[in-house]
Amino acid sequence: MPTHADFTRAFRAGLFTGTLPPGTTAQAPDEATQRFAVYRNNVAHSLTRALARRFPVVERLVGVEFFTAMARLYIEAYPPASPRLFLWGEGFARFLQGFPPVRSLPYLPDVSRLEWQRGIAYHAADMPSVTPADLALAAADPARFKLVLHPSVGLIRSRHAVVTIWQANQPGAVQTGPLRADRAEDALILRDRADQVPVIALSPGEAGFQSALMRGETLLEAATRAEGADPARLLSLLMRAGAITGIAQQG
Amino acid sequence: MPLPNAPGLGFKPEHFAAIRDTRPQLGFFEVHAENYMGAGGPPHRQLTALRQDYGLSLHGVGLSIGGPDRPDAGHLARLRDLITRYQPASFSEHLAWSSHETDYLNDLLPLPYTAETLQLVCDHVDEVQATLGCRLLLENPSTYVLFAQSTLAETEFLAEIARRTGCGLLLDVNNVFVSCTNHRTDPQDWLAAFPLAAVGEVHLGGHATEALPSGPLLIDDHGSPVADPVWELYSRTIARAGALPTLIEWDNDVPEFSILLAEAARAAAILTQAEMRHAHAC
Incomplete structure (x- = not known):
């Protein structure tokens, strides 16, 4: 048997x-x-x-x-x-x-990466965010400080229009004509204070800045990757979402 | 504190707002443990809020107690953490297996009922109860096939596990009806042979019906209202055993919350009747 x-x-x-x-x-x-x-x-x-x-x-x-x-x-x-x-x-x-x-x-793998990252963000650990005053202090001495980001934060950099494709395929999305899939787009994913997991389009400069922050570069180093984009818009977006959970000193 | 002898509902996140806003009178909510094994986010926030107002039944689907291997240590540790964090009134699992070596198959798969599998399941239940520090309720399965090597009846098998390990049983009345119909036996006989005194919770759910040459094949799909013959079996069981914590399960094609409340109300009427009869008899 x-x-x-x-x-x-x-x-x-x-x-x-x-x-x-x-x-x-x-x-x-x-x-x-x-x-x-x-x-x-x-x-x-x-x-x-x-x-x-x-x-x-x-x-x-x-x-x-x-x-x-x-x-x-x-x-x-x-x-x-x-x-x-x-x-x-x-x-x-x-x-x-x-x-x-x-x-x-050809855009399908990156669309799936974006969806995977949204699931990660949904289940990521809860962390309290820093206060605007904490961030202001760090911004005043950008060569010294780097940011600790919420574990839900992810960045998808794609040669395809992943944000546009994702948005156009949400329930209830209105089609406004054909979309161009072969345009590079960068997507910031995070879980915000209202527990939503939005897909946020970043300009190439903002994505460069975001990517540098995620690698642990100082605010000053990261700003040099912004290619003319204003890091302040992204910082205030991250702050509003509760995605900055710590300020660390360089070294 | 054990679950109250009242109806409970399986918690579905899409009903969270309705529950928070209307705070319906229910004995408890039941959740699948595996859905709360992430680090954080909305699942834990919702369960924390729910736990403030209701008793909780933690129901596992992934321990694979009926498999050949010992329960996964990591999975047990995560269950222990959930139990510590949410202090459920009850923890239950299935007489089934769902993992094979490193693969998780996401279904409750059947086992032959033999001396070998009885010993394996008892060893696994012992280990689970020792690690979690609580009594486990083991649920009878819906089955679609029989195994020639089985030497014990399902009711005997379950009764022996409860006797040897001290675990409780979760009586799924729909599963009894589904399995007995599928194997062309009488669910009343099954219930007459089942140790009702060990039951800590009852499950009720819907099933789908397919046709085979020999008659109907019922499939436990938790996707419809509880069927009338299952209500009938439930009534008879409660009349015999007295009131028991009773869960309405509806996991697929989940309807509006009011539909689930109506099913719970139907169970409540049967439980109240049993309690009145019991009071009268005293």
């Missing part, structure tokens, strides 16, 4: 191959295959929906039917490694990059 470890291994394999695990039967034994299919469907359907909840714009861009077929392949190759399903899908962008049927949608 197979051990329970043998049984579960065969069951796990059968979820994808359809081969019945040892001993599988039913009151009417010839129905065993159809009945086992309930488990196969439950696993495939529940994981597909979990992936779609995480990447709703990707699903919208390729269509539900295509997404479902693609998700089956992803699930089989990269099933979740934990019951914490919000940690599943980090490799989806890389999967999309190497998936020939979506080659005609």
Whole structure:
């Protein structure tokens, strides 16, 4: 008789191959295959929906039917490694990059990165923000201070119009004519004080400044990456959102 | 403090505003533990707010107690942290497995009922209860197939786990109806063989119906109202066992909050009737 470890291994394999695990039967034994299919469907359907909840714009861009077929392949190759399903899908962008049927949608991997980062932001730890006075002190001596940002803060720099594409594919978005996907856009993601996770378009200079802040450069160093953009707009946006959680001294 | 002998609802984030604004009279809310294992953000803020007004039942779907391997130490530690933080009145899990080696399959998968699996499940329940420092309620599954190697009836299997480990049981009446219908047996017989005295909570939910040549195949999908025959089984069970904490589960195609409240009210009427009868008998 197979051990329970043998049984579960065969069951796990059968979820994808359809081969019945040892001993599988039913009151009417010839129905065993159809009945086992309930488990196969439950696993495939529940994981597909979990992936779609995480990447709703990707699903919208390729269509539900295509997404479902693609998700089956992803699930089989990269099933979740934990019951914490919000940690599943980090490799989806890389999967999309190497998936020939979506080659005609070159922006898709970056759109998925943006959606992944929004999920990270949603579940990120809570941290109190600094006061405007703290920030003013740091800004008065920018060579000395760098900022500590909220763990929800992320930056997606793309050669594609990821912000425009994301916004145009939100529920209730109004289409205002064709959009150009081949324009570079940078997206700042964070969870704000109202627990919303907006996607904020940054100019290239602002994205350079933001990227430098995230690398831990001082305010002065970071400002040199702003390419003429005004760092003050971004700093006040971060401040309003509660995204600056500490001021650290250089060195 | 245990869960009150009153109806509770599965908490859905889309109902948070309705609950906060109307503060409905309910015995408790139940949440899936795994949804609250992130570091922070809205899930924890909502659960904290809910916890101020209501009792909490923490319901796990990811421990894989029915698998061959010991429960994952990291997962147990996260459960322990949640229990410390939110002080739930009850923690429950399933007689099923959902992980295989490093893969999480996101479904409650079945096991043969044998001496080997009985020992494995008892060992796992012992470890869970020792690590979490609380009594676990173990839920009976919905099943779609049988296994030729099974040597114990499901009711025997569950009763023996409760006896050996001291754990409680979570009686899902819909699962009883689904499994018995699927295996062409009588749910009344199942309930007559089940140790009602060990039950700490009851679950009620909806199911879908498909057709097989031999008759209906019911699928536990938590996507519709509780079916009439399940209400009937529930009434009979409560008449026998007395009032019990009773959860309405509705996880897919989640309706407006008022629909869930109406289901809870239906359970409340049955519980009140049982309590009146009990008072009268005394």
